[in-house]
């Protein structure tokens with residue numbers, strides 16, 4: 001992990017609320033893994049506001065470029081939309097614990113909601129490169145927010161899209177889809193990101209089915225390097241609750257360990 005200065009190559013609005021950013025990463029020698037994130041400076045030219053960097057997980061990892069997909073939420077992400085190609089951006093990373101894929105893994109299930117789709121896209125990209133069969137369920141408020149679907153189609157054998165707009169995204173419907181998939185296929189692992197409700201569902205189904213799972217958390221972060229304790233969450237290990245930092249001990253955790261609140 002280092003504080004890199006990377007050149008922005010492209011920064012485009014891809015839907016009402018989402019933007020896609022590509023940076024030149026040819027200066028990064030260390031390996032970058034799906035589930036890891038960069039803490040990105042998003043100040044304007046004239047001030048230190050907003051002071052705290054904004055964490056974004058890696059959307060796609062290429063030979064000489066890094067891609068991020070971000071939703072415009074508040075001051076930081078609004079400022080990011082103002083950056084034009086050519087800008088030198090300051091990014092601290094790659095940070096955090098990545099997803100892991102077992103050596104003998106053949107088939108996985110991905111369950112992503114909203115911006116969590118960006119985080120799981122990098123995992124799909126890596127799993128595809130390893131020849132793993134991928135089945136995905138993507139959930140969002142609107143169809144317009146399912147913009148990474150096209151990218152995931154390249155990697156996945158099948159994708160189910162559910163939205164509030166279609167009234168198909170409620171937990172019970174997603175449960176039925178997962179039940180159908182787990183009856184039809186033997187999954188070696190399940191991964192999720194982007195929704196506490198769906199993570200809880202997958203945690204329950206992971207215990208029920210005995211299929212191991214991992215979750216990438218998106219707790220609010222300030223320093224993103226293990227100093228400030230603003231991103232703590234609870235995990236249960238050997239019957240004991242431990243409070244851990246999601247920036248350093250996560251953001252990826254075994255699904256069975258996380259205590260969702």
Ligand SMILES: Cc1cc2nc3c(=O)[nH]c(=O)nc-3n(C[C@H](O)[C@H](O)[C@H](O)COP(=O)(O)OP(=O)(O)OC[C@H]3O[C@@H](n4cnc5c(N)ncnc54)[C@H](O)[C@@H]3O)c2cc1C
Pocket residue numbers: 037050052053054055056057058069070071072073074075076077078115118119217218219220221222230251
């Ligand atoms: C590991 C990780 C990966 C993520 N990946 C993505 C991604 O790929 N795409 C995406 O769109 N979003 C992602 N997010 C969410 C993204 O970081 C937030 O949407 C973004 O920080 C919002 O910033 P803002 O200034 O636009 O919004 P605002 O709502 O103005 O600010 C939110 C920010 O304020 C700060 N903050 C707020 N409350 C607290 C608090 N209690 N303690 C400390 N700091 C606080 C934090 O810096 C927080 O990031 C990720 C978050 C995490 C933790």
